[in-house]
Amino acid sequence: MKSVARKLSAVTLVVIALSNGATAFAQSKVTEIPVPNLVIYPGDLIEEGMLTQQRVLKRSIAGMPIHRHEDAILGKEAKRTLIPGHPIALNATREPLIVRRGTLAKLIFREDGLEIIAVVEPLQSGAVGETVKAKNLDTGLQVVGVVQEDGTLLVEGG
CATH class of the missing domain: 3.90.1210.10 (Antifreeze-like/N-acetylneuraminic acid synthase C-terminal domain)
Structure with a gap:
């Protein structure tokens, strides 16, 4: 009787091990x-x-x-x-758009310690770090600036 009980418990352990392995196999997929x-x-x-x-x-x-x-x-x-x-x-x-086309934005031009600020109308929308074209409202000329986190466009001379 003890040998039958041992065989049953061994079979039970094998079934449990196989079912755990099948679960692990299914989870890996x-x-x-x-x-x-x-x-x-x-x-x-x-x-x-x-x-x-x-x-x-x-x-x-x-x-x-x-x-x-x-x-x-x-x-x-x-x-x-x-x-x-x-x-x-x-x-x-x-990335979220910081500058939106058709709205007003501030353009900052920097070169050798000189800083010029102008109001521009972005011609493109852009996220931080993107380069966008904008129209200078005073002169009508197009400029290109890099979008900053604060919503300004930065142009650096060089």
Whole structure:
């Protein structure tokens, strides 16, 4: 009787080990990706609480150019409508636009300690670090400046 009990307990251990291995194997084929939990419209800043993690098969998203980590999306601006439960394409987000086309902005020109400030109308929208064209309202000439964090356009002589 003891040998039968030992064999049953050994079989039980094998079944448990196999089922744990199958679970681990299945989990190795699954990953989590961030997806919207509500509709996010173009121009909206993506903030905490707007995303949730969704389990997907790794092979179903292999090679897809999508965001795989929430940290890469938070603080970005949606370029197009993002649908709840759908993966977020890499090109569906961008750094927030600081300067907007058609609004007024301050242009700062710096060269050898000289600083000139002018009001311009950006002809393009841009995020921090991007180069945008703008029209000088006093002269009508086009200038090119780099968008700064404070919303100004910087032109440095050289």
